[in-house]
Amino acid sequence: MSRAFVAGASEWSAEAGPPRAELLTRTQRAGAEFCTRILAHVIAEATARALVEPSTIPWVLGSAVDSPSWLTPDAPLRRALQPSSGVGIVHAGPGTAAMCLVEAIALVDDSDAVLVALAQDATSPYHEALAVAFVLTAAPREGGLVLETPVLRRTRESTRRTESEHPLKALLDVARAVSVGQPTVQTVAPGPPDRPERWQIELGRPF
Amino acid sequence: MAGFPLTAWAVRHPLGDDADRLLDALASPGAAAAPTSEPAAAVAEALFEEMAPHCARACQRWGASRVAVILGSAAPTAPEPLARLSVMLSLARRHTGITGPAYHVAATGAGGAKALASAERLLRASLADAVVVGGIDEGQGALLLLESHGEAFVRLRSSAEATGSTDAQRLDDAAARRAIDGAWTAARRPPLGYVHTHAAATEPLGEAEAEVVRALCGPIPHRATRSALHSVGAAAGAIDAVLAAACLARGYAPGPTPPELQHDRVLVHAFSSGGHHVALLLEARP
Numbered sequence: 027m028s029r030a031f032v033a034g035a036s037e038w039s040a041e042a043g044p045p046r047a048e049l050l051t052r053t054q055r056a057g058a059e060f061c062t063r064i065l066a067h068v069i070a071e072a073t074a075r076a077l078v079e080p081s082t083i084p085w086v087l088g089s090a091v092d093s094p095s096w097l098t099p100d101a102p103l104r105r106a107l108q109p110s111s112g113v114g115i116v117h118a119g120p121g122t123a124a125m126c127l128v129e130a131i132a133l134v135d136d137s138d139a140v141l142v143a144l145a146q147d148a149t150s151p152y153h154e155a156l157a158v159a160f161v162l163t164a165a166p167r168e169g170g171l172v173l174e175t176p177v178l179r180r181t182r183e184s185t186r187r188t189e190s191e192h193p194l195k196a197l198l199d200v201a202r203a204v205s206v207g208q209p210t211v212q213t214v215a216p217g218p219p220d221r222p223e224r225w226q227i228e229l230g231r232p233f
Numbered sequence: 234m235a236g237f238p239l240t241a242w243a244v245r246h247p248l249g250d251d252a253d254r255l256l257d258a259l260a261s262p263g264a265a266a267a268p269t270s271e272p273a274a275a276v277a278e279a280l281f282e283e284m285a286p287h288c289a290r291a292c293q294r295w296g297a298s299r300v301a302v303i304l305g306s307a308a309p310t311a312p313e314p315l316a317r318l319s320v321m322l323s324l325a326r327r328h329t330g331i332t333g334p335a336y337h338v339a340a341t342g343a344g345g346a347k348a349l350a351s352a353e354r355l356l357r358a359s360l361a362d363a364v365v366v367g368g369i370d371e372g373q374g375a376l377l378l379l380e381s382h383g384e385a386f387v388r389l390r391s392s393a394e395a396t397g398s399t400d401a402q403r404l405d406d407a408a409a410r411r412a413i414d415g416a417w418t419a420a421r422r423p424p425l426g427y428v429h430t431h432a433a434a435t436e437p438l439g440e441a442e443a444e445v446v447r448a449l450c451g452p453i454p455h456r457a458t459r460s461a462l463h464s465v466g467a468a469a470g471a472i473d474a475v476l477a478a479a480c481l482a483r484g485y486a487p488g489p490t491p492p493e494l495q496h497d498r499v500l501v502h503a504f505s506s507g508g509h510h511v512a513l514l515l516e517a518r519p
Contacts, residue, residue, distance in 0.1 A: 136354065
């Protein structure tokens, strides 16, 4: 399997307004960090759109810049949702977004569905909080788009992202493309942004 | 033969820098590893250097972009985890020439085993043809090379994962059972030589883990090596896998008065305070 079908997607950025985070209880929400709330927001939306129960499917989580507390074992989201099928926390620096997809696509064969979720608080050097979640499946769903396994490609200077660009921006654009049913190709740097290679993330129509 | 050949491995530990020395030390009653402060980056440098010729051969055989690196990590509990992780991935690329997917999977004390499970899935899904996989901490670590095809005495036959309670005082029996049963069932439940457990019977949670193994697999030997080796971090799962593979080659379980293996298969189980449970089934060539 070198591809997976997108059964649901969600993204959160500041323009979306306050995160609802309804997966958390009111008490948990009140005490949760902002990053946890935006993550809960996108996980709830993506899994609802895919009609799956988040506790029953494997999770692949990522954060490109820091190691936030929402990844720790006693984080409120873990306690609230109690995932049972494995939680993978992926780190690959700027390439984390692409590597989360690689890990998730490899998992899809073993499960009905896989949740991929990434969140980043507004911390230096990226002063913008973002979160994105996808539910990937091995079987196609009506109208669903296909996510190819990221591949490393040399890219032209003009198509490269700048150093200041948020590492989750590429996946945010993919999630937005899913919501309007529009194929897209996005790239993320595997390491230092001055390198000519980029992980290419391609969202297409099934054939 | 199903599974993926384990074509090379390297281990670094204060008790010995190869698996046989570690097994010899474990066989001596009273052997105890003195904790060392050798930085993880130095351990990684030594391990990648030892693995470099094998990686070069894999890159030549499969193409550098078809060879991946997956390292287990103890993040987010390790101090300054991301800085350390970035160093590890840079070292891996510099020493091996690998240009395929490269990432860390964090699972505290089960990180090394979880990396092996990820590697097995990557190969099964044909997303890579070879994976350098392992875990590295201060003073100790191990790397293994798994390939999609090839000649090797030991193969990684199957893997499974589960997530359970994060209560450090209690083993989540159900999660342990799902992981162990998942890996064993994926291999069609063949007879096992021994189970390489996470905790020794004398440790907290050790008896609970042994009970799960007995209930599922019956009265087969089980051995744990982590406490004797002071392995607690991401390296532990990878070292467990190397020792299990070396035991298959020797035909004996690890530890003092080791029983002779009746069957050429070892099931490795690892768990962490983060609620991660990983099981790996290793099999020797008949």
